[in-house]
Amino acid sequence: MAENTAQGGIISKEDKPLTVTQQTISEAMLPKGVKDFLPIKAAKIEQLKQTLHEVFHRWAFRPIIPPSLEFLHVLEKGLGEGLREKTFRFDDRQDGKLVAFSPDITPQVARIVATRMQHAPLPQRLCYSGQVLRHAEQQAGKDREIFQAGVELIGLAGPEADAEMIAMAVECLQALGAEEFTIDIGQVEFFRGVMADLPLSPEQARQVQCAIGRKDNSGLVELLQGLNLDDRDRQAILALPRLFGGREVLERAEKAVVNDRSRQALDNLRQVLEVLEVYGVEKHITFDLGELRGVDYHTGITFQGFLSGLGQAVCSGGRYDNLTARYGLPAPATGFAFNLLHLLSAFDKQLEKSSAKYADVLIFQAGSNKQPAQRAAQALRQQGYSVARDIIERQLEDSIQYAHKMNYRFVMVVGGPDDTVRLIRLADGMEQQIPYRSLLTEGFCL
């Protein structure tokens, strides 16, 4: 929202004929839930992506690029019901088959590993960034195009692999400059252990799951009243909505359940925590055993990252041991992805500094011979500076004004090859005279 006003402000300053602007605004130019990102925002998104990929690279993950279109029937093998409903689909005029824009990259990576890379050695450490499309609630101001950057670790079952994902997520957030944040860990097997073998119809089980997901204790009590459950099971279910917080949750959970499956899930969480302590990230960890929001292909540890003061999770992930098997290659796997637009709203201000000064020099030359300016531009680019030629015929002061608006650091006024060059620093208007020939020598510094 802040973005619209900021960019709207820039447009209205530059577009003089107001009537034209009004005409274009009266009709929406884009479908709901997608956005144009203008240079300033786009630079920030690129920077987020780059920071994340540097961390991915440090953990030895290799990039992979899945396509944006898939056959619906192939994609659907890897999608739970929730995402299936949110998939954009249409028919392919070339062969009449239904195709879809992927709503999630993980099933695509699972497909690629299980088919194209079936003979590659395991484990595979893969990373990606890309956009996915999902239908979203209308008028809730929600994005339908989601920018993701994530990793998948395929072929490893142990708790160390889960800990690797969580430690990486922490490292990513630290690399982005986050100070206060939480990685909240859940374990779907704990819940499944409590729910297994209960005399509930699928509909009743669904309602119980919903109430637990909302942490709605009173609703849960009401639901269970009508059901024939023994006291131990009832107590275990009722404990779920309150099993969140620091590591003490694991002890409380130990007391609340007796079934083996849930206890194994707790053991697994403890083992993961032990590794996280080695990495020294445990202070960022919370637990929530009533968290059932994972995408439904998850089979063990799940986690989400939350920044203090931001209403939505910035990353989410977890273990999915059955997904690649749906494409023919059974392999344990785990992974996570960041939502770049949520990160953008959290780090908008911090990214401001680095993305604001987007170019170094604008080169101005009056007169008809532009060759000295062109040579200077080339020389500076070879030194690694970002340089543009003004090209347009206008007064120097107009060029300076333009350079200000576009956030250049310097305007350079070039005369003949034997003259000196005026270098104007835009931040404070300071001027420097430099011999033209020195620009062309190696090792020249602005």
Added chain:
Amino acid sequence: MSDFITFALPKGRIMQDSMELFGKIGITCPEMAGDSRKLVFENRESKFRFMAVRATDVPTYVEYGCADIGVVGKDTLLEQGKDLYEPLDLKFGYCRLVVAEPKALLEEEDPSSWSNIRVATKYPNVTERYFAARGVQVELIKLYGSIELAPLVGLAERIVDLVSTGATLRDNDMVEVETIAEITSRLVVNRASLKTKHQRISRIIADLEEVIGNERTISG
């Protein structure tokens, strides 16, 4: 900024009831007693902030994280289906969401034989789900107030609305046909807040739960 706990409370009666309840667990806001036109009140010492908003906007403020905690009627939660935690039934603001129709109409028909009906309501989503589960097709007319007027002027034969004492229905010669849900005020919590401020928020939930539990045993 972020070390505050922010509450979104619906203006009016529920806000008073909420503050009275919060007072019992030591959450107070002396500033609220003064200028009543303000929309945001703070207790800087104990780091609580309170926003007065429209009841139907409470879930939105909490979902986006502008408020960590909110108080809102279960009717609004059912209607909006937002992604929120609702850990506590606060037990006040009791009323029922019912289907009602003119007395004269009920005398000459059996509601169990409805196959398609027209219903006026402030709660189109709840109404649609309820009748879909009953196998009845509904034509919905969304209104924003004075729902009881609809049958009187022939806009819709039936209504779905909140009833507390039933006086408004009686005054307009209408009767309840079915109860869709019992409604009370709920404490709702933003998902990220529950994780990032879990110590303070768990404490608030536990303290409130104790006070509400005690009251119930005393009064009932």
